[in-house]
Amino acid sequence: MFNGIIFNSGKVKQIKKNKKSIYVGIQTKIDFNKKDIGSSICCDGVCLTVEKVKKNKIFFYISNETIKRSHFRSLKLNQIINLEKSLSFGKDISGHYIQGHVDTVAKVKKITLIDKTWIIKFKILEKKFNKFLIEKASISINGVSLTISKINRNFFEVTVIPHSLKLTNLKNLKVNSFVNVELDIFGKYIYKYSN
Numbered sequence: 001m002f003n004g005i006i007f008n009s010g011k012v013k014q015i016k017k018n019k020k021s022i023y024v025g026i027q028t029k030i031d032f033n034k035k036d037i038g039s040s041i042c043c044d045g046v047c048l049t050v051e052k053v054k055k056n057k058i059f060f061y062i063s064n065e066t067i068k069r070s071h072f073r074s075l076k077l078n079q080i081i082n083l084e085k086s087l088s089f090g091k092d093i094s095g096h097y098i099q100g101h102v103d104t105v106a107k108v109k110k111i112t113l114i115d116k117t118w119i120i121k122f123k124i125l126e127k128k129f130n131k132f133l134i135e136k137a138s139i140s141i142n143g144v145s146l147t148i149s150k151i152n153r154n155f156f157e158v159t160v161i162p163h164s165l166k167l168t169n170l171k172n173l174k175v176n177s178f179v180n181v182e183l184d185i186f187g188k189y190i191y192k193y194s195n
Contacts, residue, residue, distance in 0.1 A: 001086060002047070002084050002086060003096065004146075006082045006144055006167055008028065008082075008084070009169060010081050012078060012079045012081060013027045013078075015076075020067075021063055022075065023059065026043070029056070030058075032058050036053060037050050038050060039086065042082075043060065043081050044071070044072075045141070047101065048061075069102050069103065071105050071179060082143045082168050097185060098140045103183050104126045106122040106123060106124045106179050106181045107122065107123050108179070111174070118159070118165060119159055120158055121157050124181060134148065135149070136149075139156075139182070139184060140180075143180070146160065
């Protein structure tokens with residue numbers, strides 16, 4: 001479980017693509033050691049298990065299911081990835097509960113700058129997920145806890161403040177960029193049991 005408050009990132013330094021999986025090495029300033037092998041790390045919103053630690057790199061196996069649901073299918077060397085360690089007992093919950101079970105991918109349609117804040121308009125690629133979009137609900141974009149500020153039939157918008165831009169890879173987004181999306185777990189459960 002994570003809370004979507006990102007303080008750290010990493011850079012993709014190794015990619016090994018197999019037929020239905022990817023093995024990836026990410027360079028990071030976060031202090032990892034061999035005791036962290038087997039622990040869960042949120043990588044751009046996806047919960048991955050640390051397979052290996054070597055110096056300043058951590059390594060992950062990405063399954064076919066994750067590749068299908070995330071932007072990792074187009075992963076590139078030197079790509080910046082948001083990283084968050086899993087929550088520990090007693091840690092403040094500043095964002096919202098994020099499982100790291102990414103639902104789908106969204107595409108950036110427009111970025112509007114207001115002062116130093118970005119208004120980003122997204123389109124979810126799989127329309128079946130639009131029913132879970134609720135104005136003022138929480139949403140995870142590349143692992144960052146954000147609030148949906150506006151919805152219309154085909155798009156939703158989020159407002160990203162300068163502090164979040166500074167600490168995350170959202171500042172690298174451009175029109176037509178793809179992001180990982182995890183919809184609010186409580187909204188999904190409420191929808192399921194009320195229909």
